[in-house]
Amino acid sequence: MRTLLFVLPALLSIAVIAGVPPALFASLADLDRAIAEVEQGGDPELFWARVTASAPFPLVFGQTAVFFWRGAGKSVEWRGDLVGWEPSRAAQGRRIGSTDVWTWRHELLPRSRADYKIVVNGGTWLLDPANPHQQVGGYGPNSEIRMPGWSAPENATRKAGVPRGTLGGDVAISSEKLGYAVNVRVYTPAGFDPAAAKRLPVLYVTDGSDYLNDDMGGAVVTLDNLIAGATIPPVLAVFIDPWDRVANVNRRERELIPSPAACAFCDFIAGELVPMIDARYPTLASPEHRAILGTSLGGLHATFMALRYPKTFALASVQSPALGVAPWVLDELEKSTVRPARAFIDVGLYEEWCLPGARRLCDTLERRRTRVMHLEVPDGHSWGHWRATLDDAIAFLLAP
Numbered sequence: 001m002r003t004l005l006f007v008l009p010a011l012l013s014i015a016v017i018a019g020v021p022p023a024l025f026a027s028l029a030d031l032d033r034a035i036a037e038v039e040q041g042g043d044p045e046l047f048w049a050r051v052t053a054s055a056p057f058p059l060v061f062g063q064t065a066v067f068f069w070r071g072a073g074k075s076v077e078w079r080g081d082l083v084g085w086e087p088s089r090a091a092q093g094r095r096i097g098s099t100d101v102w103t104w105r106h107e108l109l110p111r112s113r114a115d116y117k118i119v120v121n122g123g124t125w126l127l128d129p130a131n132p133h134q135q136v137g138g139y140g141p142n143s144e145i146r147m148p149g150w151s152a153p154e155n156a157t158r159k160a161g162v163p164r165g166t167l168g169g170d171v172a173i174s175s176e177k178l179g180y181a182v183n184v185r186v187y188t189p190a191g192f193d194p195a196a197a198k199r200l201p202v203l204y205v206t207d208g209s210d211y212l213n214d215d216m217g218g219a220v221v222t223l224d225n226l227i228a229g230a231t232i233p234p235v236l237a238v239f240i241d242p243w244d245r246v247a248n249v250n251r252r253e254r255e256l257i258p259s260p261a262a263c264a265f266c267d268f269i270a271g272e273l274v275p276m277i278d279a280r281y282p283t284l285a286s287p288e289h290r291a292i293l294g295t296s297l298g299g300l301h302a303t304f305m306a307l308r309y310p311k312t313f314a315l316a317s318v319q320s321p322a323l324g325v326a327p328w329v330l331d332e333l334e335k336s337t338v339r340p341a342r343a344f345i346d347v348g349l350y351e352e353w354c355l356p357g358a359r360r361l362c363d364t365l366e367r368r369r370t371r372v373m374h375l376e377v378p379d380g381h382s383w384g385h386w387r388a389t390l391d392d393a394i395a396f397l398l399a400p
Helices: 002-018 028-039 044-053 208-212 219-228 252-256 264-280 297-308 328-335 355-367 383-398
Strands: 059-061 064-070 076-080 101-107 113-120 124-126 134-137 140-146 171-174 181-188 202-205 236-240 290-295 315-319 342-348 371-377
Touching: 028 044, 028 059, 028 064, 044 101, 064 113, 076 101, 113 383, 134 383, 171 264, 181 208, 181 219, 181 264, 202 264, 202 383, 208 219, 208 236, 219 236, 219 383, 236 264, 252 264, 252 297, 264 297, 290 297, 290 383, 297 315, 297 328, 315 383, 328 355, 342 355, 342 383, 355 371, 371 383
Parallel strands: 202 236, 202 290, 290 315, 315 342, 342 371
Antiparallel strands: 059 064, 064 101, 076 113, 113 124, 113 140, 134 140, 171 181, 181 236
16 A cells, blocks of 8 residues: 555656546557567556556456566565465466556456455465455455446345344353354344244354344344345254354364264254254254255365254255365265255355365265255455355245
8 A cells, every 4th residue: 555655656756747547448459569668668657647546456357367566676466265375376467567567367257256365475474455345354355356247245245124134132141062162143133032832944054243234244234134035934043153262263173173072062053052953943943844054164164064963954054175184975875865855055266175075065965865955266365255145045945
């Protein structure tokens, strides 16, 4: 950002002196000609004036997104969902001539959305200063590319007149199986009457605090919209928080990765949490009306729960499953006779490390004659992706 603040006044003076605003780039070929002129000794300030006049970044020409950054550095990378978050040749930008302007480009599908950051000299991570779009992630905000065909998910937008359900406060559940307390929050639908005879299906959600964040999972808004639109019946939702708030430690990796021999967190959910919820609320206490939802490691965990705890969960929502972390889960599923009632499986086309496992999981369950909804979307491993498909996930599992 500091670099841009020094550069922009110079650009403004160029425009004022010339008396004519800089011409926008009409096409990718037009941009490439301008880059070539700079590399052959053309005025870099005039070029940068045209670039910034064409902003916000990235510039998009058809399916090609062109990214820019200006500043001092020995290397500049664009890491993120499109090419991975680790250093790679695919992420490396190039300096334009002898200027301090760097650029990078990538081909995307028309309706794509993805997270990224600019990495300078291999260690300084920056949001794109000329891109106003951001997506909150587990490690803070990232810049967000939105291709012209992308549109914001309506399911995660609070609509006027939609009755709101109630989200209870944190309840600490002391677990004998885990040896520590787990915080959960329970969502009850608008008009919920605990004394009424009507019993409700239940959705259990791991990474609950992230799914509850409107800028991440947007789950409460989505539930309210789906219930108000009669897409699903009124439901309860139990959000399980992975954070140890006292120690400020996220326990998700410890809790969500099972071993072949045991999974204490899974035992907690099936043996302690579910019975407690069934005892305190008017639930439809059967596996066909009980769903487990998770993303990434949570998707792996949801798969394992459907495999090992079929008498508890017959419905599973698996978003971007990190099945490669424990490949034996798929091997065991293929050899088993377990047949979940319904499974929602979605994955981003820019998640190459998740795609094979998600497809194999889908094929395995379809052969088992499980009702499967499988989505592959032009997106990455991001809450921008999971928030957008959450309505499909919940509706497929819980619609009558």
